[in-house]
Amino acid sequence: MRHYLLALAVSLGLALPAMAQESETPTPQSVAGELFGLANSYIGQGDHEAAKRTLEAALALKPGHPAILRGLFIVARRAENAQDAFDALDRMVAAGLVFDASSGEELLRAADSARFDALQATLEANAAPVGRAERIARIDMPDALIEGVAMDIETDRIFLSSVARREIILLEPFARDEPIVFADREDGLWSVFGIAVDDRTRMVWAASGVVPQTPLEEGEAEGTALFAFDLMTGELYRRYEIDGAQQMADFVVRDGMVYVSDSRAPRVYLLNSVSGDLEVLAEDPRFVSLQGVALARGALYVADYAMGIWRVDLGDGSVSLVRPNDVSLIGIDGLLNTRDGRLVAVRNGSRPHQMMAIDLNADGTAVDNVEVLLRDHVDMTPGTEPTLVDLADGRAWLVANAAWPLFPEDGSDPDQERPATTILEMDLR
Incomplete structure (x- = not known):
């Protein structure tokens, strides 16, 4: 497991946080948590590309995690990268999650208003009633x-x-x-x-x-x-x-x-x-x-x-x-x-x-x-x-x-x- 986590970080151009490198038994949970914290640090520094790569590494360890997907959207919005923001929303839709994307509405409408409307509708549909009991x-x-x-x-x-x-x-x-x-x-x-x-x-x-x-x-x-x-x-x-x-x-x-x-x-x-x-x-x-x-x-x-x-x-x-x-x-x-x-x-x-x-x-x-x-x-x-x-x-x-x-x-x-x-x-x- 340790070798796998280190290889994953290297492949994404990242260095694992010191705690994960020194730990005898790093786990997906511990490493993903540290990567999430590292991404927040990169966001604070304005290094949106590093934040994105770090969150992608965390998502590889915890597929479909809502907080990580939201983080990718926030990073894209702050970087004013409409394509990455759309990609994050697409993944939330596929994951069957709901999310309010209004904070990125101005950016996304300017890029592709029809696509934004379609994604909003699909995200809302993910919460619609299903089944009878x-x-x-x-x-x-x-x-x-x-x-x-x-x-x-x-x-x-x-x-x-x-x-x-x-x-x-x-x-x-x-x-x-x-x-x-x-x-x-x-x-x-x-x-x-x-x-x-x-x-x-x-x-x-x-x-x-x-x-x-x-x-x-x-x-x-x-x-x-x-x-x-x-x-x-x-x-x-x-x-x-x-x-x-x-x-x-x-x-x-x-x-x-x-x-x-x-x-x-x-x-x-x-x-x-x-x-x-x-x-x-x-x-x-x-x-x-x-x-x-x-x-x-x-x-x-x-x-x-x-x-x-x-x-x-x-x-x-x-x-x-x-x-x-x-x-x-x-x-x-x-x-x-x-x-x-x-x-x-x-x-x-x-x-x-x-x-x-x-x-x-x-x-x-x-x-x-x-x-x-x-x-x-x-x-x-x-x-x-x-x-x-x-x-x-x-x-x-x-x-x-x-x-x-x-x-x-x-x-x-x-x-x-x-x-x-x-x-x-x-x-x-």
Whole structure:
């Protein structure tokens, strides 16, 4: 990796920042961050060509990153280079992003007014409504901060994870508007993130940990663990911990095996059976902020909020970044797979927020196609974000409007009222 990063810098006529050169293990994230800072320095010096080359180097490490694409537009505008500004907007359009280009309107209209109008219209179209979904539950618990959803197909019960109340919430099919506490802090739960129902083990699985929004008792110890509860009784079956874990975030369950991501440690864990223990499946310094997990084409796919999607070989544990097409894979939170190996992703770290299907190439190493499944639904309200999704029986269930932006880390009350949480159901067939 070190030789690759140095070669990339040389090929673009750049010198890596001192920190990256001296580091024993430079990563794409660390080098891209330093290059981004270096570009800002070049902009301040008025060296727009060097700023452009530096940002291109950062983009090669983090394809489709919205902030880097915006940086390229800003550099072009300041250099009064209309062609480069148009190119940056073209790339944003292809990445499926939205952007207000009005700051460069005078420059671009003078160069090609028709092209500017067309790009503006396409950027706006990137945020237009797509797909249909039905509201199946509305949970009026504004203090809960609901993150995840899991459907039990056999009983039609819905399980929800709460960050701020430290609970697993149950919705019965005959009383969707009457939430029941299925498990809580008395069972050892901290904030609950990923959640799943496993038909084979008949367990409700939950990943739990601590974030600034976690209400801890005075002197209470922090921690993170994977929990298994009996699906029918709600009794805690077992709590799984592993040394070095920092925040178990999300997971996928298949054939009684659980694959778990850690959002604050560069690790993916494996639990081989309900009677087993967690072990490290993959550990890689290139991991930045791991989120949703999926199994497809004989490999494990893990969303990285800052980098895209990683492919973990289940045979030798080797890790590689899935090669994207033009569509940005930055900011993916939820990730699961359909039975036919399609990845379904929820993107909330790049705008527009959306749920999309990702088709991989034959060997699962690159993206062939991306299809937007749901965007700008009436329940995907401003000031909130879609988070996790569950898939079963050709359908998808989505937390449409988690109120993360309305839960300040310092515990203060937000300026606006927190909305009720909406669960959407979508037919994928």
